[in-house]
Amino acid sequence: MSSPLITPRFFALCGASSLYFLGLNMTLPVLPLFVEEELGGLDVQVGLAVSSFGIAAAAIRPFIGPLGDRLGRRTLVIAGTIVAGAATATTALASSIPEVIAIRAITGIGEAAVFVGIASSIQDLTPDDRRAEAASYFSLTIYGTLLVGPLLGGSIRDAHGTDWVWLIAGALAVSAALVGASAPGPPAIKPPFPAFRRLIHPAAIRPGLMLFSGLLGYTGFLAFAVLHGERMGMESPERIFVVFGAVIITLRLVAARLPDRLGPLMTTRISLSCGVAGLSLLFLWQEPTGAYVAAAVLAVAQTFLFPALFALVVDRAPDEERSQAIGSFSMFFDLAFGLGGPLIGAISGASNLGVGFLACAGIAAVALLFAPRLLGDAIIETTMDDIGPRSRR
Numbered sequence: 001m002s003s004p005l006i007t008p009r010f011f012a013l014c015g016a017s018s019l020y021f022l023g024l025n026m027t028l029p030v031l032p033l034f035v036e037e038e039l040g041g042l043d044v045q046v047g048l049a050v051s052s053f054g055i056a057a058a059a060i061r062p063f064i065g066p067l068g069d070r071l072g073r074r075t076l077v078i079a080g081t082i083v084a085g086a087a088t089a090t091t092a093l094a095s096s097i098p099e100v101i102a103i104r105a106i107t108g109i110g111e112a113a114v115f116v117g118i119a120s121s122i123q124d125l126t127p128d129d130r131r132a133e134a135a136s137y138f139s140l141t142i143y144g145t146l147l148v149g150p151l152l153g154g155s156i157r158d159a160h161g162t163d164w165v166w167l168i169a170g171a172l173a174v175s176a177a178l179v180g181a182s183a184p185g186p187p188a189i190k191p192p193f194p195a196f197r198r199l200i201h202p203a204a205i206r207p208g209l210m211l212f213s214g215l216l217g218y219t220g221f222l223a224f225a226v227l228h229g230e231r232m233g234m235e236s237p238e239r240i241f242v243v244f245g246a247v248i249i250t251l252r253l254v255a256a257r258l259p260d261r262l263g264p265l266m267t268t269r270i271s272l273s274c275g276v277a278g279l280s281l282l283f284l285w286q287e288p289t290g291a292y293v294a295a296a297v298l299a300v301a302q303t304f305l306f307p308a309l310f311a312l313v314v315d316r317a318p319d320e321e322r323s324q325a326i327g328s329f330s331m332f333f334d335l336a337f338g339l340g341g342p343l344i345g346a347i348s349g350a351s352n353l354g355v356g357f358l359a360c361a362g363i364a365a366v367a368l369l370f371a372p373r374l375l376g377d378a379i380i381e382t383t384m385d386d387i388g389p390r391s392r393r
Contacts, residue, residue, distance in 0.1 A: 005125075005126060005127060005130050005133065005134060005137075006137075007125065009125060009182055010122065010125050010126075010134075012179055012182040013118055013121050013122055013125075013138075013179075013180070013182060013183060014122075014137065014138060014140075014141050015179050016077065016081075016118060016176045016177075016179035016180035016182070016183075017114075017118050017138065017141035017142070017176070018141040018144070018145060019172050019173070019175050019176035019179065020081055020084070020114055020172070020173050020176040020180075021141055021142045021145045021149070022145040022148070022149050022152075022172050023085065023088065023149075023168070023169035023170065023171070023172030023173040023176075024084075024088075024111070024145075024149070024169065024173070025142075025145045025146050025149025025150060025153070025241075026149045026150070026152050026153030026156070026165055026168065026169045026172075027088065027091075027153060027165060027166070027169050028146075028149065028150050028153065028222060028226075028241065029150045029153055029154050029157075029226045029237070029238045029241070030153045030154070030157050030162055030165045030166075031046075031049060031050060031100075031104075032046045032049075032050065032223060032224065032226055032227055033157075033226065033227075034100075034162050035049045035097060035100060036227070038162065039095075039096065039097050039100070041097050042345075042349065043224075043227075043345040043346075043348045043349050043353075044342065044345040044346050044348075044349050045097050045345075046223065046224070046227070046341070046345055047220075047223060047224075047341035047342040047343070047344065047345025047346070048097075048101055048341070048342055048345070049097060049100050049101055049104060050104070050222075050223040050337075050341040051223075051337065051338040051339065051340070051341040051342050052101040052102075052104045052105045052108065052338070053104045053105065053107055053108035053111065053337065053338070054108060054219070054333075054334040054335065054336070054337030054338030054339075055105070055108070055334070055335075055338035056104075056105035056106070056107075056108035056109050056112075057108035057109065057111050057112040057115075057330075057331075057334040057337075057338075058112075058331045058334035058335045058338055060108075060109050060112045060113075061112050061116070061327040061328065061330060061331035061334060062199040062200065062324075062327065062328065062331065064076065064112050064113050064116050064323075064327050065116055065201070065323040065324035065325070065326060065327025065328060066323065066324050066327075067323075068113075068116050068117055068120055068323030068324075068327070069187070069320060069321065069322065069323045069324055070186070070187075071186055072183070072184055072185040072186035072187065073116075073117045073118070073120050073121040073124070073183040073184050073185075073323070074117070074121075074180070074181060074182075074183040074184060074185050075117070075185075075186075076113040076114070076116055076117030076120075076183075076323075077113070077114060077117035077118055077121070077176075077177070077180035077181075077183045078177045078180055078181060079110075079113055080110045080111065080112070080113025080114035080115075080117060081110065081114055081173050081174060081176040081177040081180060082110070082174055082177055083106065083107075083109060083110030083113070084107050084109075084110025084111050084114060084173050085110070085169075085170040085171065085172070085173030085174035085175075085176075085177075086170060086174065087103050087104075087106040087107040087110060087170075088103075088107055088166055088169050088170035088173055089166055089167050089169075089170025089171070090103055090166075090170075091103050091104075091166040091170075092162075092163040092166040092167055108334070110173075112327070112330070112334070114176070114180075115330055116323055116326055116327045116330060117180070117183055117323075118138070118180065118183065119135075119138060119310075119326050119330070120322055120323040120326050121183040121184055122134055122135075122138050123135075123314050123322060123326070124184055124322070128315070129260070130257075130260065131260070131310075131311040131314050131315060132256075132257070132259040132260040132307040132308055132310070132311035133256045133257050133259075133260060133307075135306065135307040135310040135311055136252045136256040136259070136303075136307045137252070137256060139252065139306055139307060140248075140249060140252050140253070143244075143245050143248040143249065143252070143299075143302070144245060144248075144249050145245075146241045146242070146244055146245030146248070147241075147242055147245040147246060147249065149241075150226075150238040150241040150242070151238050151239075151241075151242060153165050153169070153238075154236075154238040156168060187320075199328075200328045200331070201313075201317060201321060201324050201325040201327075201328040201329075203313050203316035203317040203325045203328075203329075204313050204317075204325050204326075204328035204329035204331075204332070205328075206374045206375060207264070207309040207310075207312050207313050207329060207375070208309075208313075208328065208329050208331070208332035209332065209367075209374060210268055210272075210305075210309055210367060210371060210374060210375060211305065211306065211309050211329070211332045211333060211336070212332040212333075212335055212336045213272070213363055213364055213366070213367030214268075214271060214272050214275050214301065214302075214305045214364055214367060215302075215305075215332075215333060215336035215337070215340070216336045216339065216340045216343070216360050216363055216364070217275060217278075217279040217298075217340065217357060217360030217361060217363070217364060218275070218298060218301070218302055218336070218340070219336050219337040219339075219340030219341060220340035220341055220343060220344035220356060220357065220360055221279070221282070221295075221298060221340075221357070222340075223340065223341035223344065223345075224341070224344055224345070224348070224353055224356075225237065225240045225241065225291070225295070226238065226240070227353070228282070228291065228353050229288070229291055231353070232286060232287060232288055232291065233288070234288045234291070237291075239292075240291055240292065240295050241295075243292050243295045243296055243299070244295040244296070244298065244299045245299075246299075247295075247296045247299035247300065247303070248299045248302060248303050251299070251300065251303040251304075252303055255303075255304075256307075258304065259304050259307045259308035259311065260311070262308075263308075264308040264309060264311070264312045264375055265371065265372060265375045267304045267305070267307075267308035268305060268308055268309065268371050268375060269368060269371055270304060271300075271301045271302070271303075271304050271305035271308070272301070272305070272364050272365075272367055272368040272371065273301075273368060274297050274298070274300040274301035275298065275301035275302075275305075275361070275364045276361045276364045276365045276368065277297050278294045278295070278296075278297035278298035278300075278301060279294070279298070279357045279358065279360050279361035279364065280357075280358060280361045281293060281294035281297060282294045282353075282354060282357040282358075283354040283355065283357050283358040283361070284354075286354055306333075309329070310326075310329065312375075313325050313326065313328075313329045314326070340360065343356065343359070343360070344356030344357065344359075344360065347359055
């Protein structure tokens, strides 16, 4: 009989994640407008301000993962939330775009530790046959806070100014350290500290490439959804995130086990297809209604892509290398976050935002064509491991 998934410790870790990502998502509609309206930035500078977070996180991920395996997940969670929260609050002191870029990079370093620490902890507590389901519930803390975070951030900005958004978001992130103390501590027997000849764990490479391709347009959508809505005359463009978050929460709750049942390849194909459709709609239907419909279709894409690929990575990695594998996998998320904004910003400068979204749709379409080749071998390797003895059993 399978062990229970939802335990008090599991719930506490999801609570810590919710506090952290609520603060982070509060800044989503505020940062682009802050850079453009208060600091006089261009679209490409908006993209750089948003992307510096992901680029810094990607750079530190290969080193964060092994630290989590040796020092314990709790160290990553507490240190990461404090660093990210303090940096977010410091944004209130920024008076130039380079300062914002630097502060966001420090925030990204903290986020790298938080994500790897909590994601690894949750998988430590999860039965093997429910890994994608656990990843779905964990990711609800990320996407669920999209329902209230952007609206809360926009309301605070309108009522009290931008500075209060940074301060409150930072305080929420730091408060997550208290709840995150429930994460596992150092292992009884520490694995050997790896020589960094292998910066990316092999289990993460192929699933990571699929994740990157599927997330590139999504991260550009996060960076420019508010500006896209404003330019179409929407009064409250933050509501785009509400539609996006509501669809994801609904699907994650009613279909959390679907990726486990369909398998990673079929789930990835469905997700990438919806990503292509949603990004294309942003180009073809540049009206408020079209933005809402596109957000809903993109939400379907993001609902299942991460859990399916995440479970495949965890299943292929030995227990003693789990944080390293998760760190490597999440690095592809950071790279997408770091490149999606500048890519769409640069294309927008030469044309418009819609064309930028269409370019990302093309990248996702190429990934869709190569998904059977890239994921098929990974799935076969995992199946063969299950037949024979496994190092982590």
